[in-house]
Amino acid sequence: MADQTETARVPETGVADLGLFGKPLFQDPSARGLAKVGVVDVGSNSVRLVVFDGAARSPAYFYNEKIMCALGAGMAETGHLSPEGRVRALSAMRRFRKLADGMGLSELTVVATAAVRDASDGRDFCEEVRRETGLRIWVIDGEEEARLSAQGVLLGWPGAYGLICDIGGSSMELAEISGGRVGRRVTSQLGPLKLRDIKGGAKARQAHIKEVIAGLQEKMGSQRDRLFLVGGSWRAIARIDMYRRGYPLHVLHEYRMTVRSVSATVKFIQQSDLGKLRSACGVSSSRMALVPYAAEVLSRLVQSFKPKDIAISSYGIREGMLYEQMPQRLRDRDPLIEACRFAEAKDARMPGFGKVLYDFILPLYKSAPAPRKRLVKAACLLHDVSWRAHPDYRAETCFDNATRANLGGLKHSERIYLGLALLHRYSNKRENTRFADLYEMVDENTRLEAEILGKAMRFGAMLWMNKEEDRGELRWFPKKKVLELRLTADMMPLFGEVAQSRLNSLASSLGAEVTVSVAKTTAKPET
Incomplete structure (x- = not known):
């Protein structure tokens, strides 16, 4: 997906100037064209439909549904998508297509990430979905996934700078942002579904994590600004951090952690009964099964990059897909x-x-x-x-x-x-x-x-x-x-x-x- 900018003159909306912050753009035809934007993210662990009312700069979630399919489960051994996951994902896509038709959406933009792009039967799955639903799946590479996730963060923080880390089921991407732009981007296979399949237990797994992150650090260079965490496993860890701290405001977006609190929470996870912890924190059982592996990655990540602080972003690849469609003058707004x-x-x-x-x-x-x-x-x-x-x-x-x-x-x-x-x-x-x-x-x-x-x-x-x-x-x-x-x-x-x-x-x-x-x-x- 190429970066899109809008240079045309802003049409007159008839809305009076609002002083410090310019004219509102949500009534402009180019912005109203973003009303009811539907996107589907076919990930390694889940398939999610989000319909945005995207006319405002901070979009409303008109509809949001996630189905845990675990398409990437077992890929390290078999090389192909989980058969059960395929059935569940195809069923989800049928449902999402029907919902989109009922909402009057002219189209759905569907992207697939690590599991589908790496699987030997990924192309076959995409063709099956197209035959059954008429939906075309765009399979994006790791760097494009990193770019879209970074754009999702820019949707929430227009002036943000730092390092984006997006973890999915089968991969983890890094991207740097500064001045409203996305810079260097790298991808890795540090997704918890793949880490779970590594032979040799915790010692071998942690050695592998350390080696891969060292390679990522070499490519990305020094990144000691803010670390933005994107992805369901990071959000689950943030929920656990809130629970451990007794934090009263249960809003994940822009929740802040420190390197020290991450270390304490990783130890807390390792010492806890995961079933009880899952219930206390409101984390699904399928997500909680991946949390210990993601926690090991996060622990090494913050030790290596030493960010000044850590922020949770609820915005990621799906929001990045909406950001992609926004005219530049709307992107630039608060x-x-x-x-x-x-x-x-x-x-x-x-x-x-x-x-x-x-x-x-x-x-x-x-x-x-x-x-x-x-x-x-x-x-x-x-x-x-x-x-x-x-x-x-x-x-x-x-x-x-x-x-x-x-x-x-x-x-x-x-x-x-x-x-x-x-x-x-x-x-x-x-x-x-x-x-x-x-x-x-x-x-x-x-x-x-x-x-x-x-x-x-x-x-x-x-x-x-x-x-x-x-x-x-x-x-x-x-x-x-x-x-x-x-x-x-x-x-x-x-x-x-x-x-x-x-x-x-x-x-x-x-x-x-x-x-x-x-x-x-x-x-x-x-x-």
Whole structure:
């Protein structure tokens, strides 16, 4: 698959410019063409169908189904695909084709990786699938697999740099990324299905792993930035790491580990009853059977490359296939902001008010760094998307949605900050909820900052009328600890008792005094 870029002029969408972050592209015809993109990944261990609503920069998973087929089981001895795996995989492909037809998908893009490309009967399997379903399977080589996996990581982290490691059932690929581009790529046969078949037990297996990784390191050179882990076996190990640590937020994407925690978790796996561990961590039995072999690879990998930190990516080859189809101008966008815009356009009562709210409260963040303003922007875009929830549970629903949603470009601490801000959009207090353990993932100062943002949105939403109407301005003097509200005469009727109470609550969290005045004209804050 060749790299695709889009250089044509962006058509006018009729959507107003949104300041710092440019125009939203999800309504553009080239982006809407990505709605309902179906891909199938025929791997050594599983066959998975994913249908993306890919019009937004951070795509929604419209449909996601995995069937464990173990096509690559026993290949080291026989040289061909597992007969039972073939039956299961063909059945899966029939089902996926039927589902795609029912969803109205014009086509499915199907790729196969190590098991099918290495098997003596791989071509025969592809022909069988074509005869039975009409689906053409694209068998890609290891370097192409590495490139697509790296592009999947770029879908979630546009500015990411470091080393991608994608482990499947029969292979493991490495790729480097920097500046939004994929660099050197290598492939190996360090998949757990193949490692399981090595003769000579653990000693021979570990010697083999050490030798292969030394060769990979020689080809890739020094890679001491971030290590991004892609693949089901890595995600299973991350689940176990969370369990061992008692980590409260069970979101795998952007979960961070250190070399030391990897070492501790590998030992934990070796010393545990795998059946009990599987049940406790919610890992399937077929996946857990491969975890000990993958853990040996990960242990050697981090010892050899010594990354500065380790991040789990839920995005991989399937997301890379979607990224392949995106115009360059969509690739370059911030996945968090685009996803929030998409959510606002779909679910908010007044789409577009998020920008008005952001401009209104921006004076509180004049000196804030760009990453903080980015989260403020995201919160303003999402401030009203959960309005259908029952009022008694709306604040908790907002927190739950923000912390567990499929959003790219968010560290776990940023998820908590965003969740707390949206919780306080609907509630002054956060005590006595079921999320208390998650609050402790950020420090007290961050919790206060999120509370201030939430209360600022809570007050700003009280001035909700026509989004084009001038409503006044908020001014913040941090040294004097004075919060000044200047409203236009037309807006003063909106400043009733409840609005006054919410403004006072915001001032209390800021430790500030409040002044309110009427202005005939209002200077627009810079965006």
